Amino acid sequence: MNFPPDLVLFDCDGVLVDSEPLSNVVIQDNLARHGLNISIDQVEDYFVGGTLAGVMTTAREMGARLPDDWLDSMYSEIFDVLAAEVEPVPGIVGVLDALDAAGIGYAVGSNGPHRKMEITLTRTGLWTRLLGCIYSREDVTHPKPAPDVYLKAAADAGVPPERCVVIEDSPSGARAGKAAGMACLGYVAGTDPERLAPICDALFRSMDDLPGLLNLRTLA
Known part of the structure; x- marks a missing residue:
């Protein structure tokens, strides 16, 4: 894409x-x-x-x-x-700020339950910002590596899969994104790159690099 x-x-x-x-x-x-x-x-x-x-x-x-x-x-x-x-992943707030500035929507798709995300996102200051676009495996029939949670998030946003990109750090999640027909970028700060390289379209080690990979800076 x-x-x-x-x-x-x-x-x-x-x-x-x-x-x-x-x-x-x-x-x-x-x-x-x-x-x-x-x-x-x-x-x-x-x-x-x-x-x-x-x-x-x-x-x-x-x-x-x-x-x-x-x-x-x-x-x-x-x-x-x-x-x-728990703390936020370094650089993630800057990524969300860049997406907001570019007018690009975002959502969360997790294999964890909603209660867990409420705890972690509240402590890290992200809960209010993401409220209304948080999806759990509790919302769908099959968890990752099935594509269900990402397909539901895209459908609710009215965006076709081919216009979505998934950000993942696990092979299971990356397979879910690819099975949904979406591009997938692998975050490897804490993951062996060899586990994600065969699945993802590109890998990156720092959230500071993600806006550039998404070509957001060209919109400024």
Whole structure:
């Protein structure tokens, strides 16, 4: 597609809010208490970009002894840490400012629940700014890597998929964007570029570079 797009769709965790390092440590510690000792790198490889329900299924297959109420207790642990510690991804406010200045819309599409996004986006000062264009896997039939959440966001905005670009930091999310028929840019500040390079149209390491990739500066 020719940039700039008509709509930019952001993943939430790891793209808008720097929540993944915090969540990964909580997951690692919790699974260790339930008999599964894995490294942070393994947590990232197995679980980043998915759902906690998926974590539960995979962890049990790997030998974790998880109680039936694990999902609720795990959400509670993660939410407590995020509410106290999560910060915005460096540079993301400048990206949103540039999109506003260019008159380009944006929305959020996440595999996380709405409650989690309310916590992280409120603490980081983004909740009010994004209210009304926040989409969760709770809003659609299938989570990422299915394209449902991005297709719904685009449809509600009245923008065809080919005029959208997705910003993702996980292979699962990038596959969702591509399956939706959208361009996808991979944010690799905290992700191994080799995991996203085969899927994304381009990679970038700093949010300061994103306005240029989207060709926003030509609109000034």
